[in-house]
Amino acid sequence: MKLYIRNMVCNRCIMAVEKLLADEGLQVQSIQLGEVEVAGKPEKAVLQKLDADLQAIGFALMDDKKSRLIERMKNVIIQHVHHSDMPGDKHLSDLITESIHNDYNYLSNLFSEVEGITLEKFYIRQKIERVKELLAYDEDSITNIAYQTGYSSAAHLSRQFKEITGFTPSAFKALKGHRKPLDKL
Template identity: 55%
Template sequence: MKLYIKNMVCNRCKMAVQTELEKAGLEHLSVELGEISLKEKPGDQQLQQLEKSLTALGFEMIDNQKSRLIEQIKTEIIKLVHYTDTANPLKLSTILADHLHHDYSYLSNLFSSVEGTTIEKYYIAQKIEKVKELLIYNELSLSEISYQLGYSSVAHLSAQFKQVTGMTPSQFKGLQKHARKNIDDV
């Protein structure tokens, strides 16, 4: 049985969910970003207890098909941006359509109607947060960051960064306090 969880966007989130599964006495086959595969269907009481404990940690169980699909879109984008070290040569639309087994236009329309923004804008926001993270770590040059995140050039990255944040990457890097967002708040 699969359960879908909103706001499960990092490895610490997965560990927290695994802990709650163990507390509830539920055996799981896997815990992935946004998704749990259980060995068997839980009882109503176990499910309610799990939902209560996950809610207390800031997670939300998703029970309708459209909400699950939107969460899967977000999870795929987060994995692509934050957990992949090299740029993917495929278009985002192709990746999402292949992974989620739906036509991209359907995914795009659904996402826009529910989230109030486009998939592309969400993807760009995630990429800019990743750029901020890499700038703060100061281990890669802007050129290397640009390549890693699949930008066509440093100029394109810089222009997009300025459009989203209102400052250049250099200005951001020079700030004393860096204004970063949690992945699930983007």
């Protein structure tokens, strides 16, 4: 049986959910961001307890199709921005369409309707969080960071960074911090 879980955004999330499932006696066959395949069909009481336990650590079971689509879109973006070498040679619409195999306009409208933010803005916020992470490491120039995060230039990155954070990348670097967890964006 496939379970869909909200707010899984990193490998630590996968480990936490996998441990919780094991503690509940569920055998995990496969696990990735937002989706878990378990052996058999757990009883309703087990699923209710699992949902309560997941909520206690910041996750939740999802059971409706729209929520699952939105979570998949978020996970595709997070995976692309935070867990891949992503120079921006692919448009967001192509990335989403290829990964989810659904009409981009439908997905974009659904995301905006439910989340109150456009897919594009969510994507930009994720990229800015990645930029913050790279700035905190203090190992690369703004130009290299712009390239790594798919920006056309350091100037474009700087403009968008200031628009979102209120700081220039250099000013942010001097502050040493102010990053948000991925599930709070």
